[in-house]
Amino acid sequence: MTRRHTGNLPAELTSFVGRRHELAETKRLLAAGRMVTLTGPGGVGKTRLAMRVAAEMSRVFPDGMWLIDLAPLTAEELLTETIGETIGCHHPDVASLSEHLLGKRLLLVLDNCEHLLNECAILAGKLLSAAPELRILATSRQSLGVQSEHLLEVPPLTVPGADETVLADAEAHYEAVRLFADRVAAVVPGFTVNEANSGAVTQLCRRLDGIPLAIELAAVRMRALSVDQILDRLNDRFQLLSKGHMVAVPRQRTLQTLVDWSHHLCSPEERTLWERLSVFSGGCDLEAVEEVCSGDGITREDVLHVLTELVDKSILRRKTQSSGMRYEMLETLRQYGWERIADPQQRTALRLRHRDWCRDLAARAEAEWFGEHQMEWLVRIRQEQANVRAALEFSLSEPGQAWAALEIAAAMWSHRLSWSSPSEGHHWLERALAQEPGPSAARAKALWVDAWLVLLQGDPLAARPLLRESRALAEQLGDEAQLAGTVHITGFAALLAGDFARAYTLLEDAVARRRALGHPGHAWVALFQLSIAAVLLGDDRSTALCQEALELSRRVNADWSVSYALWVTALDRWRRGDPGSALPMMRDALRLKLRCNDHLGIAQCLEGLAWIMADQQRDKRAAQLLGAAQMVWRSIETSLSGLGHLAGLHILCEARLRESLREEAFTAAFTYGSELTLDQAVAHALEEKPSREAGSAQPESDVASVLTRREREIAELVARGLSNKQIAETLVIAQRTAEGHVENILRKLSFTSRSQVAKAWSSRQRAGRQ
Structure with a gap:
């Protein structure tokens, strides 16, 4: 069965120009070796080339092409964790990551390695040794030095030499001219390179050394200036800045010149905002800019206008997301802006404002997450991870500021999906x-939050001393809030250990304490866990507790909380002998889990559905769902062994199914479920037919229905045995266009070869004649 291609490569928003040789050479090196590093100066287009190579090689890597942007990382300890989070391995150690990659044929694109050069080299070497099918494509300003690493220097786009005659059709001959023409046409409709301007355009591209970033920035200036005017201003700036940067190579001097020039064209307010925006890592929204960057020459009311001007000048990029508009800056421009702040005191003051904004954000999220905006908070906190990491790193690096790191990291506790994994939260809290x-109260809270995180990691022994110290400190300070937190997490530890009676007593106490303090969100979490303890204990109060948890979460429209309340209520109904009403409720919980992208919750729901269906004598489907649950557990690098309160129910269900189905039938059903994709597993559990089985080819009789008219025309030529070059000549189109159409046809039909297209097209024609 053909597997669906996966990964996280972003869609191309602008046309890809040139690089035919580099594309072919990079693909050749990846086919011949295990690791290729694209090197070159900033702005030369290493990242864009890497993503294009990955996209064109999608069929070679059935387990995905995964882009890992390392630029936002400020701590080398997070390198493994960031890679793991991206590819779905939620245990951030090298051994787990190696095991996750074992047997997978995938491509890791490690982007912007230069500031973590040694760490990237060590990790890449270990992963390549452990996973024979793994390939790595890295971008860096210098080589990583990994054994057997292939290097490819990414040159500037082709430009005419100083002694070459400039042709009127220069666009067709030089990549840099073609890029400039393409980008200018996007901002100045109708622009073309012609006899009148080709000389100036080619001279501009030559003076910019063919560096894509420089050319794209210059193209934007065509909104207000002519090519000749740009050249006039560029000449003076080149001459001026070359004297101060002679130690840099020419291309770097050229890029510096253009960025300096872009900075010069900004108004004083725009320059100031550019510099202040450089404190953000991973982007920001308007509210953040207003909070951190206003004042001292830029009023809060003026921020939006100045921000818009920076977007228009291509200093900032807008990114539309479901939560609203975000603003991102190229790393080169961000570093430039930061370097413009020469006064160390100004830098520290800006970082303090940024840190305080992150601290306020974390505190608001903790206070407001249990409500109708719960999903928005979950999304927002995930979006701001890079900023939070930067604030934490600053707080832990600046003398006397570690207290703020304690507050920020501890405030994230109620958002299990906030960190890339529990170990990341533990990493920050341990350092703080x-x-x-x-x-202090902050330390007492951080201790019980850290205990909660290590419990989620499956390490109860590490949690005990943290809880003991937290309780002693809370009692010493007379801090009822932190005492409530300590009691709560101690009860949670008892629940995970299977000591349901003790868990019930402690969690009941925690609920009362939280309510007395006026902490509805924290009280609900304790109530939910109390409900689980009551259900598993067989306590008569379980139904009332489950109903209360469900009603409270529904009353405030907290969908993520509702999903958990539905899950435990369904579990209670099943345990009380009512699988008929438990089944639809568990399915409702699963639908919400899918919306929340909560894979841990999805696995729990699949387990619950398997247990319920086993009691309904739907043994084959129950075994399939156990297999599907195992697939999800495996995908997040965890298992039920770390959730002792649920492991017993799984063991009982599996034993009964093995006995009723017999070993061979159980194994076949379990294996079927374990080979489903996540979407297929959810559809199977809901007994809904997915749009199309993942990895299955389009039925031969229906191959034409998903193709455009042009694609059907090209598919017919493929079936006749024509090459891409012959197709291009036949249809009078560019060979690259033909190649793109063929790739689209293969992707749409889930085919891996041209012969499959030929076979399907022949079958279609035979069907038409019958």
């Missing part, structure tokens, strides 16, 4: 606790 040993 070590630097801030004095007795």
